[in-house]
Amino acid sequence: MERWRSYRSYLEERFHAPVYRIGIDGGFSCPNRDKDGRGGCSFCDGTGAVAVYHRQSESGFHHDSAYDGSTASRLLPRLDSIESQIERGREFLIRRYGAEMFSLYFQSFTNTYDSIGNLERIYGRALSTGCYAEFIVSTRPDSLPDDVIALLSSYRTDDMDIWVELGLQSGSDETLRRIGRGHDVASYIDAAERLHRAGINVSTHIIIGLPGEGREDYERTAKVVGAAGSEGVKIHNLHIAGGTRMADEYLEGLVTASSEERYLEDAELVLRLLSPDTIIQRLVCETPAHRLIAPRSFPDKSRFLSHLKARMERRGTRQGDLYGC
Numbered sequence: 567m568e569r570w571r572s573y574r575s576y577l578e579e580r581f582h583a584p585v586y587r588i589g590i591d592g593g594f595s596c597p598n599r600d601k602d603g604r605g606g607c608s609f610c611d612g613t614g615a616v617a618v619y620h621r622q623s624e625s626g627f628h629h630d631s632a633y634d635g636s637t638a639s640r641l642l643p644r645l646d647s648i649e650s651q652i653e654r655g656r657e658f659l660i661r662r663y664g665a666e667m668f669s670l671y672f673q674s675f676t677n678t679y680d681s682i683g684n685l686e687r688i689y690g691r692a693l694s695t696g697c698y699a700e701f702i703v704s705t706r707p708d709s710l711p712d713d714v715i716a717l718l719s720s721y722r723t724d725d726m727d728i729w730v731e732l733g734l735q736s737g738s739d740e741t742l743r744r745i746g747r748g749h750d751v752a753s754y755i756d757a758a759e760r761l762h763r764a765g766i767n768v769s770t771h772i773i774i775g776l777p778g779e780g781r782e783d784y785e786r787t788a789k790v791v792g793a794a795g796s797e798g799v800k801i802h803n804l805h806i807a808g809g810t811r812m813a814d815e816y817l818e819g820l821v822t823a824s825s826e827e828r829y830l831e832d833a834e835l836v837l838r839l840l841s842p843d844t845i846i847q848r849l850v851c852e853t854p855a856h857r858l859i860a861p862r863s864f865p866d867k868s869r870f871l872s873h874l875k876a877r878m879e880r881r882g883t884r885q886g887d888l889y890g891c
């Protein structure tokens with residue numbers, strides 16, 4: 567029996583087949599990095615999330631018209647065209663996993679941070695490359711005007727779901743201020759409500775182990791996610807990357823990174839507090855070793871997940887068994 571509702575099992579229920587994400591970097595930047603030159607969130611190293619098949623060729627990226635290369639807040643090399651990225655991702659997933667069904671995932675930075683005309687053009691180019699089970703756009707809660715939500719909603723069909731991934735990280739305004747998120751909890755709740763009214767699924771990003779946070783904060787965060795009705799959640803332990811304000815705080819001894827034992831305990835707690843219906847889309851984040859300062863001795867994803875499963879089996883706990891308590 568599954569101890570949590572995994573994304574894999576949800577996809578198999580929904581689409582009767584495994585579905586694989588093709589990650590795309592649309593060349594967007596981030597308003598939180600652009601606005602005051604302080605570097606945005608204190609944990610952000612300005613590289614954005616990049617799929618493994620794009621990481622392997624970082625040195626060989628070409629210019630794409632979606633990105634003018636002028637924004638100082640991006641530290642990544644210039645990009646291949648969207649169509650080339652999708653093709654490379656598809657080939658990689660077929661070769662490695664025998665994939666047959668795919669989702670498109672605008673993954674890096676704030677993927678709604680552009681004019682409505684540019685967004686329509688960029689999303690349209692991506693969607694014109696084939697049929698997809700899901701169209702997924704990752705963004706910030708304060709970067710979702712109503713016309714962008716309407717555009718995203720217009721792509722919905724019976725066969726393709728639309729998801730927006732919202733970075734929340736913590737349900738505490740005090741923590742959000744401390745880590746320089748540049749938005750508050752209320753803006754997350756508002757964005758989730760407007761997305762739901764437009765028939766768009768919400769996935770919420772949470773970080774466990776942010777400075778000053780403990781059990782009560784995780785309880786509050788789980789309640790905020792529950793109150794927003796987030797269909798999915800992505801959780802990971804705090805990673806401290808080189809070149810960030812968080813790294814400076816770590817080196818000054820002001821911030822620590824959780825051990826595996828601590829994160830096992832905290833992740834279990836959050837899972838127990840979430841609704842049993844919430845889809846758990848991630849429990850581990852994989853920052854490339856050359857960028858990661860701490861934690862340095864942490865098991866890989868499959869070992870961590872098997873340790874978490876074993877812990878929950880041993881203790882007889884499961885996702886949602888504290889929901890509403």
Ligand code: SF4
Binds near residue numbers: 599605607676
């Ligand atoms: S919102 Fe994302 S891209 Fe922007 S500063 Fe924060 S972590 Fe970095």
